[in-house]
Ligand SMILES: NC(=O)C1=CN([C@@H]2O[C@H](COP(=O)(O)OP(=O)(O)OC[C@H]3O[C@@H](n4cnc5c(N)ncnc54)[C@H](OP(=O)(O)O)[C@@H]3O)[C@@H](O)[C@H]2O)C=CC1
Ligand SMILES: Cc1cc2nc3c(=O)[nH]c(=O)nc-3n(C[C@H](O)[C@H](O)[C@H](O)COP(=O)(O)O)c2cc1C
């Protein structure tokens with residue numbers, strides 16, 4: 001008993017040292033994991049809410065035996081002067097009003113004329129889409145331009161088959177109800193009729209000359225921005241489209257168009273002139289005070 005009572009203070013002291021040691025260690029580990037992702041599953045650029053399926057670079061993976069990601073040529077990239085056009089305040093106002101008026105006339109048009117469209121115009125529209133900013137300038141987009149009647153028809157078959165199931169089963173009553181005002185259904189005549197279909201693919205990763213994967217940061221956001229610019233470029237030349245996202249068609253369309261495994265369909269845009277009898281739902285847009293908060 002006497003031995004125990006004399007040991008207790010020593011025992012308590014040792015116990016305290018052990019507890020402090022463990023506590024400090026666990027704090028250090030926590031801090032380290034906050035400061036620097038310690039494993040390759042940490043992907044701060046992939047927004048969970050967006051369900052951005054960006055794939056991680058294989059830089060630290062087991063099969064990695066080199067420093068492909070270290071591109072010295074890019075490290076030495078020169079920085080050049082940049083002085084774009086500037087306008088007076090009144091010119092700016094005029095230009096902003098003009099551009100707003102043009103864009104405010106943009107509508108999703110589902111009745112497209114078969115009238116041919118100059119190919120060079122479409123090429124310029126796609127060039128313009130390719131001016132979009134992208135995560136780490138990875139330019140993670142592929143625009144597949146389809147004008148071949150047989151391929152367009154195959155696309156229509158795939159889309160209509162899946163969209164019928166979407167409307168009847170996958171989308172559910174609420175979504176179908178919310179779309180009633182648009183009078184859409186699974187019949188997609190514009191896929192045969194429009195002179196061009198542009199299928200926009202996001203590259204979920206790139207492929208380096210060595211065959212290894214290159215990380216495409218924020219690829220979905222980057223490609224979505226390029227699609228916005230593409231829509232503006234179409235509007236600028238008087239062409240129409242409808243932004244479509246044919247659910248469950250991605251893999252089939254990718255394989256029909258022989259796109260590689262790193263590409264996923266983001267949007268399908270039928271492009272042409274509006275048909276003379278085209279109608280659009282009389283939708284209203286939110287005014288500025290409902291979309292802008294000033295602080
Ligand atoms: N952002 C969104 O919330 C959604 C958008 N869509 C839109 O619908 C359209 C068609 O997409 P949909 O077919 O439904 O969906 P996906 O193209 O995402 O494909 C559906 C399934 O196929 C897999 N897949 C597709 N492409 C690849 C690829 N290149 N490599 C590996 N796996 C692949 C997906 O894998 P995984 O599960 O790994 O992605 C998923 O399981 C597009 O326009 C798309 O933008 C569709 C669904 C949701
Ligand atoms: C992300 C996104 C997905 C869309 N998917 C479809 C679609 O699959 N089919 C379709 O007919 N329209 C689709 N639309 C078009 C919308 O229905 C349309 O933008 C909306 O009704 C507003 O009309 P507006 O484009 O004329 O302003 C989509 C639009 C966006 C932005």
Ligand SMILES: N[C@@H](Cc1ccc(O)c(Cl)c1)C(=O)O
Pocket residue numbers: 163179182184185186244245246247
């Ligand atoms: N993809 C279907 C359903 C659809 C229609 C319009 C939309 O705005 C959305 Cl989000 C979905 C279709 O193209 O009919």
